[in-house]
């Protein structure tokens with residue numbers, strides 16, 4: 470059974486009357502890898518700072534192990550932080566950088582006297598941490614002689630050597646190049662599992678969030694948009710913002726005609742979604758990889774390929790359906806200008822409630838006049854099909 474470790478209850482944060490976190494409710498389990506994901510300014514760092522004790526929420530409570538800790542200062546929380554701009558001490562070698570926190574005398578809770586850790590224990594714990602972060606043998610090296618990834622690992626070792634229950638990581642891989650980032654993602658996950666520590670991780674990179682996390686918290690505009698496993702967030706996004714932010718999505722206006730039946734472009738599609746009102750307007754998400762290309766005559770929808778980009782594993786093609794442009798990923802080449810049909814299986818369709826994000830995302834068109842065509846209520850896609858066929862003759 471997972472055990473709850475941290476809880477934010479109705480937390481709101483305002484600076485000079487401006488609300489930057491709006492009623493956040495979130496719990497984090499012991500030994501969980503939880504990621505706060507969202508665009509710049511959505512409130513990720515602020516949330517992390519509240520958990521770390523560097524900021525007190527304007528309203529709401531923070532609990533650790535069931536105890537309210539709003540007024541507990543950072544150094545009295547068993548929480549440690551690795552910031553994006555981690556500062557190693559340039560004049561100390563790798564060993565001393567990691568040992569730094571261990572050398573600070575601590576107050577013994579019983580005798581109330583300041584006590585120092587014995588040198589042998591410091592030695593043992595630093596060497597153990599060097600092993601964990603794969604830097605065995607680096608202890609005498611000057612930190613300035615290390616690569617970016619190695620410095621990052623020293624910063625992580627320094628944060629972990631105090632054996633915190635929780636590690637807060639604010640975009641710790643932001644400064645690294647893509648290849649090193651990917652290696653470090655695997656490394657961090659391994660460290661987290663090996664040490665059984667709760668990680669609360671901040672990133673604006675959705676791929677990174679999906680790859681590393683047990684739980685992803687998607688944020689925007691100071692609000693939590695969705696909490697779930699990486700699979701939940703990808704397969705069952707709650708609204709158009711989440712669908713657009715996590716991976717590529719075609720998001721189309723639809724009408725729910727019945728349980729399991731959604732209408733888009735005046736055509737009915739089988740889907741797995743239920744529980745909407747009859748004829749409720751909805752947002753329909755179709756992922757680029759869930760669209761099958763078939764000969765034009767056999768398609769549920771017919772469109773014209775307007776652009777093709779070779780991506781190695783697949784082609785990204787943009788297809789114009791009645792003036793609305795979709796992204797489709799396919800291994801078969803359909804050249805620009807060709808007419809294609811598409812089929813979508815019921816499990817390739819995901820229906821969402823309308824939200825204030827509706828209409829803002831999920832169209833791969835850059836032509837504004839095409840929006841106007843779609844919004845024309847009298848517009849009949851069948852008629853356009855016939856026109857297109859006439860043109861071909």
Ligand SMILES: Nc1ncnc2c1ncn2[C@@H]1O[C@H](COP(=O)(O)OP(=O)(O)OP(=O)(O)O)[C@@H](O)[C@H]1O
Nearest residue numbers: 484485489507508509510511512513514515516673
């Ligand atoms: N001390 C402060 N005083 C005033 N406004 C602040 C303060 N700290 C944060 N903010 C504002 O709160 C909002 C959220 O900031 P926050 O740093 O949490 O965003 P973020 O999601 O971490 O963004 P980024 O990805 O750019 O780091 C921003 O609009 C920011 O300007």
Ligand SMILES: [Mg+2]
Nearest residue numbers: 513514515639
């Ligand atoms: Mg930030």
